[in-house]
Amino acid sequence: MPKTSVTPLTIIKVDKNSIINTEDFLAAEEPLEIRLGYGASSNRTQKSISVTMRTPGNDFELAIGFLFTEGIIENAAQISSIKHCNGLHENVVKVELLDGLDLDMSKLERNFYTTSSCGVCGKSSIDAVKTVCRLPEFVSSEIQFSAEKIYQLPDLLRQNQTIFGKTGGLHGCALFDANGKLLIAREDVGRHNALDKLIGATLQQGLFPLNQYLLLLSGRASFELIQKAYMAGIKVVAAVGAPSGLAVQMAADAGITLIGFLRGEKFNIYCGAERINTNTQLIHRSEQLSTLLK
Template identity: 45%
Template sequence: MRRTVRTRVRRFDETGLIDARADSLAGEEPLEVRLDGEQFTVTMRTPGDDVELIAGFLLSEGIVTDWKQILRVDFSTGIDPDGTRNLNVARVSLEPGTWDRERYQARQIYTSSACGICGTASIEAVQRTSTYPIVLDAMSDDGPVASPAVTSRAVLTLPDAMRAEQKLFGSTGGVHAAGLFRLERDDAGGIADTAELVAVREDVGRHNAVDKVIGWALQEGMLPLSDTILQVSGRASFELVQKAAMAGIPVLSAVSAPSGLAVDLGREQGITVIGFNRGTRLNAYSHHERIV
């Protein structure tokens, strides 16, 4: 229920007041994550799918690589001043030896709904070495090429397929979405001409939506996601490409533009970065050879 907040709104046009009515807004609340008793991060997010969010974030940060490393997620300590439970504090217990405490002691990680790496000192500090590298297995005139291959027709269907499942956006108009699509090929190593939507998650933060999708896949034991495409509703930032790399996702498609650094990282990590995919045309900025 906290995913949306009811409010009153007054509508105006050029002639003045039209009417007053009820409206729905996307919920946004802080989530504090404590790792093995130590405060690790505070993120602003839309409540819901919080365990997936935590799992995906820990994978993106290079702390876990397998769902079995997360032993427990306990929300019992999140209490409002009036004594009601708010579920905004998560105590996470990891398998012993999973993370290097000293590496993170000097970092204060604060993630807002607008930017997922606001508390990181430099870009170098957020670059991680993926446990699931994307293998470049051929060469072309433009350099290394990686599988899988997918038709442009299949990629162009992704935004509409994801939009049809964006229930929270439909009621509020104020959230981002991330959709994970599994490529369907006729035979091993063939060209995929269709993509099946397997998970959609929504959040006020686009990076949170991606973490929720990746966290879901981590729980399902699907990593590496080498036969998938990640479709996002906004722009393709450096951070989203980095998250895709950490999960072994070879294609990131966005409805808006990528940043220059996102494209550079895509080239480096073997990821096809797609922008302006709005159902009729798309731009491929890196490893375009995947699209046939």
């Protein structure tokens, strides 16, 4: 765990029977600027394209994941180099793309200023996302996940959230295969940063496309997280918290199975029930009842 991911602090802990001084740990939150270099070798353009508040650590994955989910790059092979500008722990990452790479300049003209709480909030509709982002065509997924396996996933994610275990203050996400095996997990003070780190890591590790895996989110399922999942070809998304209405609409339009309120041995399926292997008769009856009530 990077030393800069947590900040120690002496606090006063108060309860009914005592007041004590004790050491606590806080999740670190610092700005990260992503700079992009692109164009012909004889006429390179350098541009700052994003400033986001993040938990230090996995900065290169965050930058790569961000560039991919915003449709600027198609794969990690388009990056010629990536580094911190002024040493290992600095808050500026510089990404150099291959010489002469043809970019959609309209995407670079957008202002990418995000915060750890809301992410890219300027996208007000699904149509707006489709006009800005490159939505790749991945092979269809016939993968199924059993309800029994899904019940176990939040505990497995929590066991792999090292910084959350010390601070209690981070979002997490993870990829699981159909057997419930955790492949990769990332965490960050910003939920969209955590997912960009995870997607960036999968790009670096050559795991694409991600249509055979389930994405688990430690909090709610927002519209932008579903958009990022769509960009990565993910077909099943489960969240411990609630989805937003626009997230459900996005998932349904994108052919994504969306699960919410995954707690204990229960969850809600909002769309794409065919990928969840459970009591299909009960699901079928529920769908029939829903049709009758319309």
